[in-house]
Structures are given as C-alpha cells and as structure tokens.
Amino acid sequence: MAQQVEKSRLAGKQSKYPFWDWADGNVWEARRGEDFDVEPRAFLAAARAYAKKNDLRLRHKVEDQKVAVFQFLPVMNGVGQ
Numbered sequence: 913m914a915q916q917v918e919k920s921r922l923a924g925k926q927s928k929y930p931f932w933d934w935a936d937g938n939v940w941e942a943r944r945g946e947d948f949d950v951e952p953r954a955f956l957a958a959a960r961a962y963a964k965k966n967d968l969r970l971r972h973k974v975e976d977q978k979v980a981v982f983q984f985l986p987v988m989n990g991v992g993q
Contacts, residue, residue, distance in 0.1 A: 927962060929959075934984065939983045944979070959972065963984055971985065
C-alpha cells in the first residue's frame with residue numbers, strides 16, 4: 913500500500929527555505945536571522961518564484977527590516993499573479 917511522505921520529496925531543486933511547508937494557506941511571519949538570512953524583499957522574491965513555479969499566488973508585506981509576512985494562495989481562474 914502507498915505511504916504518505918513529505919512534500920519536499922517531490923520538490924526538484926531544494927529551496928533554501930521550506931516554502932512547501934508554508935504553502936498551506938495560512939498567514940506566516942518570517943524573521944530575518946531566524947527564518948531567512950537576506951533582506952526581507954529578497955526573501956519574498958524567492959517566495960514569489962516558488963509561488964509562480966507551483967501555480968500559487970503570494971500575498972506579502974515587509975513590516976520592517978527583519979519581518980516579512982506572507983501567505984500562499986491558489987490561483988483562481990488563472991488570475992492572481
């Protein structure tokens with residue numbers, strides 16, 4: 913019988929960040945020095961690339977130089993990017 917495994921096993925090139933865990937529809941707060949090690953805008957650029965590659969859209973906000981808030985959502989009717 914087939915077994916459930918981690919989503920990351922299907923990921924091609926492994927991302928530096930666990931976007932597959934964060935792409936659950938919830939709103940996430942990521943902190944520089946804990947969750948990412950670049951400028952928040954660079955982190956969100958990587959998140960946008962992940963979203964585009966996986967047919968998701970990304971809602972996001974940089975709150976300050978250390979905090980990025982984001983949410984991955986499904987693309988509805990091909991619109992949303």
